[in-house]
Amino acid sequence: MPIGDSIPLLGIRWDDILFVVLAATLLVSALLVVTLRDIIRCGLALIVSFASLAGIYALLGDPLVAATQVLVYIGAISILILFAIMMTQTKDAPTRLVFQTQAWIAAGASAVIGVVIAATVLATTWPAGGQRLWTATADVAHLLFRDYVLPFEVVSVLLTAAVVGAVYLARREPSRREEDRS
């Protein structure tokens, strides 16, 4: 038996409930990312925020982008960040000061940014419909490999260059001390 659009008796739509739950998860986990003391927990909260964002993408009708978000962000970037955390943290890092000295100014500035963006969004009438459109994956594929094929190839070259550059930057050079002295 298919479930209806909205909850019976209450009249609240399932989409709205999903949106509220995912948005609350996203904002809370993002706040945890920037405020938690232990940086490995920040990385884990970052994974939660990426996952709830993938849910919001699916809610918006973009299943391909949601799947890419899970694959690339949760599967690759989060793991990369966790590995970098494990390589660079010392034992006493969590007990030391987490924020810079200007943290209160930064909090004020970012609160101003958030309020200004929200006020601008709410004050503007966007030329948009009141209904979400489903993005067909076939349309995305046609656009990606016909209209956007040059950016696609440029991005693939960029990724190759980034990987080569990262390996060059992060590799261990045993003979560099001697070169520096000479």
Place this chain on the structure above:
Amino acid sequence: MSNSLDSYLVLSGLLFAIGTFGFLARRNAISMLMSIELMINAVNLTILAFGAFVPPLNGHAAVIALLVIAVAAAEATVGLAIVVAIYRNRKTPLVDEYDSMKD
């Protein structure tokens, strides 16, 4: 609520503000990179929200979001490699201790 463009845009604005705060306030270089990822995700959410609600932008927004995700992956790779390389020289991940150019 889930059928109005405003709620998605406000959500992404709040996420961007949280990322800005993290970038400005944290001392750890990797925390700053994580905040940059949050900001990139906020911008991506904006692009996809416009694509879902404005019919002429429908497929284009998804393509642009995919390209942004790929470029963000490249950025994260290089950024973390730079952090690891600096850590190897200075033995600290805290950015306010990278002050050798001050004097």
